[in-house]
Amino acid sequence: MSENNVMVRLEGISKAYGEGEARIQVLKGLDLKVGKGEMLAIVGPSGVGKSTLLHLVGLLDRTDEGLVELDGQDTGTLGGSERARLRNRMLGFVFQHHHLLDELDARDNVALPMRIAGKPASEARRTAEALLDTVGLSSRMTHFPDQLSGGEQQRVAVARALVMRPRLLLADEPTGNLDRAASEGVFRLIRDLHAEENLTSVIVTHNETMAEQCDRIFRLAPAGERSGYVGVS
Amino acid sequence: MRAELHLARRYLIGLGRRTNVATVTLISLVGLGLGVVALVVTLALLEGFQSSIRRDLIERSSHAQVRPVSGRVLAEPDQLASLLHQALPYVEIVRSVRGNCLVASTIDAVPALLVGRSDVDSVMADQVLAARLGIGAAGVVDVISPRRRLTPLGPVPVRVRVDVAEVGVPGPGAEGGVLRVPLEVAQRIVWGSAEVETLDLKDPSAPWQLGAKVRRTLDGRDDVVVLGMDELNQALLLALALERILIFVAVGLILVVAALNLLCNVAMVAAEKRRDLAVLTSLGLEPVRIRRLFLLLGLGIGAAGAFGGAAVGVATAWILDATGALPLPRGVFVVSSVPFSVDPMMVAKVVGLALILSAVASWLPSRVVARREPAAGLRYE
Structure with a gap:
């Protein structure tokens, strides 16, 4: 993978939580590269730091040590506001729980990143409607999250993650709360959009079948073992 | 945003x-x-x-007052009044005299403030004074001044008998014990001559601005001082x-x-x-x-x-x-x-x-x- 073709580069990443005896070292000296246009799955047992790793890549948390580079830009020196703007422009997030805002309907939830970016409300709504149509929810635009099924909520979340046309999609167990049929539907949607939008995607998952459909798998090992890439059949 | x-x-x-x-x-x-x-x-x-x-x-007290800078009486009250009347013809001008006195009825004698005004033609005691003296409208009282006159028996206080025509409510801010009389009566009791202590002025259309207008009119006069509503009712x-x-x-x-x-x-x-x-x-x-x-x-x-x-x-x-x-x-x-x-x-x-x-x-x-x-x-x- 040439340097110009790297979207995410992590070098010597360490992250711990807590103080004193309660301190837990979650990640230590971790290296990771994700190429542009690549779909990477991160797998590993619970509590090994998969979500923490995704949060560090998504600039939602800060490392104790190490380098986080996104598309060649070192993010370590960025302040809170610069990191927020970079997240808005460059990153799309899909969480395990849909994390939609209960007070907004599906269309307003999808349009939210554009409103945050300062786009006019009418343009944001038009784009949101088009995306909701793409994810098969054109009849659910004015429904609030509690009026949608789990699969529909996650589809709205995917649409919201893509509304700003990000370069990097980060998904944390996007199908973890869904039944099998809904899981397959949401994952297929992510995979299709990844290809259509020429995205780079990093997906944290427990689902081995899903991981195997990604371009590569990065196995995060418990402390004492070595994390690294594993092949995809 | x-x-x-x-x-x-x-x-x-x-x-x-x-x-x-x-x-x-x-x-x-x-x-x-x-x-x-x-x-x-x-x-x-x-x-x-x-x-x-x-x-x-505003209704019951002066809106501006012209007083002498020093002493208690105005040197040329008529000239001042004429000057003010010419410049501010719509303003009501009243000459007045004030002084402390003792008011005696058949029941009691109490200290009071005597106010003589040129726009008054009958005597009025306020409710507080009337109650202390035990009088009502149509009562008779003696007003005794601290000023003395010489008699064959020696100096005695000036004493004037007046008929109280009405009993009124004390003015705003007044503590009571006020006897209001015609100007001539007050002049006789307080000064013994036709002195005027202040010119009290009223302009119901702009009471709070009258002081400034009078000050402008009397600009250059260093023998008098002008007080407006704010100064007169400062407390x-x-x-x-x-x-x-x-x-x-x-x-x-x-x-x-x-x-x-x-x-x-x-x-x-x-x-x-x-x-x-x-x-x-x-x-x-x-x-x-x-x-x-x-x-x-x-x-x-x-x-x-x-x-x-x-x-x-x-x-x-x-x-x-x-x-x-x-x-x-x-x-x-x-x-x-x-x-x-x-x-x-x-x-x-x-x-x-x-x-x-x-x-x-x-x-x-x-x-x-x-x-x-x-x-x-x-x-x-």
Whole structure:
């Protein structure tokens, strides 16, 4: 993978939580590269730091040590506001729980990143409607999250993650709360959009079948073992 | 800013769907509203009473006074009066004399203030003096002056017998014990000659500006000094202003308590919305805008309470005043029912204070919220 073709580069990443005896070292000296246009799955047992790793890549948390580079830009020196703007422009997030805002309907939830970016409300709504149509929810635009099924909520979340046309999609167990049929539907949607939008995607998952459909798998090992890439059949 | 406004509006509208936060928010809103109602009604009541005192002051006392710079009598009162009449023909000019005296009836003798005025042609004792002397209208009293005259028996105080034609109410700010007599009578008792101590002037069309107009007219005269309404009633006006400030501060403390309640409410919303805030941050809302969002939330609740409370307060004051719902005992007050007068500027100040307190109350939780790393909110979830 040439340097110009790297979207995410992590070098010597360490992250711990807590103080004193309660301190837990979650990640230590971790290296990771994700190429542009690549779909990477991160797998590993619970509590090994998969979500923490995704949060560090998504600039939602800060490392104790190490380098986080996104598309060649070192993010370590960025302040809170610069990191927020970079997240808005460059990153799309899909969480395990849909994390939609209960007070907004599906269309307003999808349009939210554009409103945050300062786009006019009418343009944001038009784009949101088009995306909701793409994810098969054109009849659910004015429904609030509690009026949608789990699969529909996650589809709205995917649409919201893509509304700003990000370069990097980060998904944390996007199908973890869904039944099998809904899981397959949401994952297929992510995979299709990844290809259509020429995205780079990093997906944290427990689902081995899903991981195997990604371009590569990065196995995060418990402390004492070595994390690294594993092949995809 | 539009995104924060949009979110704050949706949060406030959506509060009804969350029972606990909605209940606390409603309590905050009602608390702030009641504080504003209390402040508006109290200040309207105060303004009502103070307006009636000011009206009475304008009706019954001088609007400006010309006095000698030194000594007690004016050197050329007629010339001064003529000059003022020429320049300000619409102004009523009264010559007057004042002095301390002893007033004696068949029952008692009490000290009193003697006021002689050129516009008075009968004697009037105020209620306090009449009660002390045990006299009513058509009573007879002796006025004894500290001034003495020489008699074959030696120097004796000047004594003049007068018929009291009416008994009146003391003027605003007056403590009582005033005997008002025609100017000539007062001159005889106090001076023994036709001296004039002051020129009292009245202009009902612009009473508070008359002092300045007279000062301009008599500019260059260094033998007289001109006092306007403010100087003539300095103590009374200061007391009224002080009363207004103290009442505002005392009743305004209700708003401070309501604002503390609002602070708890915003902090509770912040705790409940921890996940949402982490999501908003992950979507790119900067910390400063998160802070702004919470300020808007607090201000939204504060504005609803402030404007709602102001509307209820103004309506209450207006109804109480228009219907005379709170009657006052006759003869004790100059008005028949408790007066309420709403000053729009005062209402604006109360609403402004409520909004400022709401902003301050929201500022602290908003700062705490804005400092959080988004991952903490997501981990918490």
